[in-house]
Amino acid sequence: MSKPVVIPPLTQKGHAAHCNRCLAGLPASLLDLDGSRMAISFYCLGTLDITGLVDQKITDTDRESWKEWIWDQQAGGVYGSGFRPGPFMTTTENQPSQHLATYSNDYSTPHIIMTYCALLSLAILRDDFTKLDRKGLLQFLRSCQGADGSFSTIPGAGDGDLRMTYCAFAISALLNDWSGIDAPRAFAYLRRCRTYEGGYGQSPTCEAIGGPTYCALASVYLAPPHLAMPLTPAERKQTTRWLLQTQNETGGLSGRTGKLADACYCFWCSASLDILGDRALLNTPAMAAFLASCQFNFGGIAKAPGTTPDPYHTYLSLAAVAIAPPETEDGSWRLQPLNTLINATTDTVKWAKEHIPARAY
Numbered sequence: 001m002s003k004p005v006v007i008p009p010l011t012q013k014g015h016a017a018h019c020n021r022c023l024a025g026l027p028a029s030l031l032d033l034d035g036s037r038m039a040i041s042f043y044c045l046g047t048l049d050i051t052g053l054v055d056q057k058i059t060d061t062d063r064e065s066w067k068e069w070i071w072d073q074q075a076g077g078v079y080g081s082g083f084r085p086g087p088f089m090t091t092t093e094n095q096p097s098q099h100l101a102t103y104s105n106d107y108s109t110p111h112i113i114m115t116y117c118a119l120l121s122l123a124i125l126r127d128d129f130t131k132l133d134r135k136g137l138l139q140f141l142r143s144c145q146g147a148d149g150s151f152s153t154i155p156g157a158g159d160g161d162l163r164m165t166y167c168a169f170a171i172s173a174l175l176n177d178w179s180g181i182d183a184p185r186a187f188a189y190l191r192r193c194r195t196y197e198g199g200y201g202q203s204p205t206c207e208a209i210g211g212p213t214y215c216a217l218a219s220v221y222l223a224p225p226h227l228a229m230p231l232t233p234a235e236r237k238q239t240t241r242w243l244l245q246t247q248n249e250t251g252g253l254s255g256r257t258g259k260l261a262d263a264c265y266c267f268w269c270s271a272s273l274d275i276l277g278d279r280a281l282l283n284t285p286a287m288a289a290f291l292a293s294c295q296f297n298f299g300g301i302a303k304a305p306g307t308t309p310d311p312y313h314t315y316l317s318l319a320a321v322a323i324a325p326p327e328t329e330d331g332s333w334r335l336q337p338l339n340t341l342i343n344a345t346t347d348t349v350k351w352a353k354e355h356i357p358a359r360a361y
């Protein structure tokens with residue numbers, strides 16, 4: 001008999017406060033993340049969304065100025081339109097006008113991961129998406145796809161891996177338009193990333209890791225029926241088996257076979273199991289107890305106990321909990337329900353799917 005797991009409270013307000021502070025400006029310990037400001041904004045806003053505190057914590061003035069800042073990162077040019085990580089590589093001549101800056105060099109082009117983050121951040125802020133250059137976005141997706149079927153971060157970068165494949169699929173699902181990607185070629189690449197263990201590596205011949213495995217499975221299940229390339233029953237079984245062994249004696253999940261547990265992999269691996277319909281096979285109270293031990297006293301969740309918290313691990317830990325919250329007497333682990341495939345709350349994804357697709361073009 002294993003002893004019952006005691007789960008301390010989930011200090012949701014403290015985590016929301018940590019992310020609210022990071023929205024105002026990154027602490028010195030996280031300054032190296034400034035180049036991915038759009039992604040950090042998404043994790044911070046996502047934390048407020050998943051704890052149900054958006055309306056309480058964000059003033060109307062902040063909501064408008066943050067929307068404005070995100071739209072200022074939308075840029076169009078020869079490769080189409082998308083969003084940049086932030087203004088840090090932008091010269092004055094590339095400053096936006098009417099929310100569609102033109103880029104003239106390879107340092108200020110849109111970035112596919114940041115574009116996914118920008119769309120979801122705007123949906124959390126309940127933007128109406130009238131400023132979105134949808135045609136340009138489809139052209140941008142086409143420009144990012146390489147001959148091997150992979151997608152690069154920016155057109156022609158040649159740095160393709162499954163993270164960008166996922167972003168291309170998620171953006172297509174949000175647009176409800178799959179004309180920006182060559183799905184058969186994308187799936188051919190995705191299948192080459194599958195490993196003998198049943199997980200997926202970041203790119204072909206790489207070791208199986210939780211993050212790329214989520215990206216692969218979510219892409220497979222996001223594709224509409226006429227483009228879908230589902231896993232075989234044997235493949236599903238093998239993937240579930242690999243994912244289950246990532247939960248170790250700490251209760252946490254690791255990203256790779258035999259590695260230490262890490263809060264973010266509690267999301268990547270448990271979300272993968274959820275997509276496969278096998279989430280119930282994990283020990284939920286044990287995972288929650290591990291995440292509780294990663295909570296920082298002054299708010300925020302770290303990758304492991306005793307390390308520094310950051311918005312990325314905070315948001316992903318909460319997202320992992322939201323998929324299957326443990327039942328506790330104090331109710332502190334209850335969060336807003338999550339759309340596992342898009343990785344945002346179901347209300348935000350509903351808003352995005354109502355406002356992002358083109359009405360006519």
Ligand SMILES: [Zn+2]
Pocket residue numbers: 262263264265303313
């Ligand atoms: Zn991590």
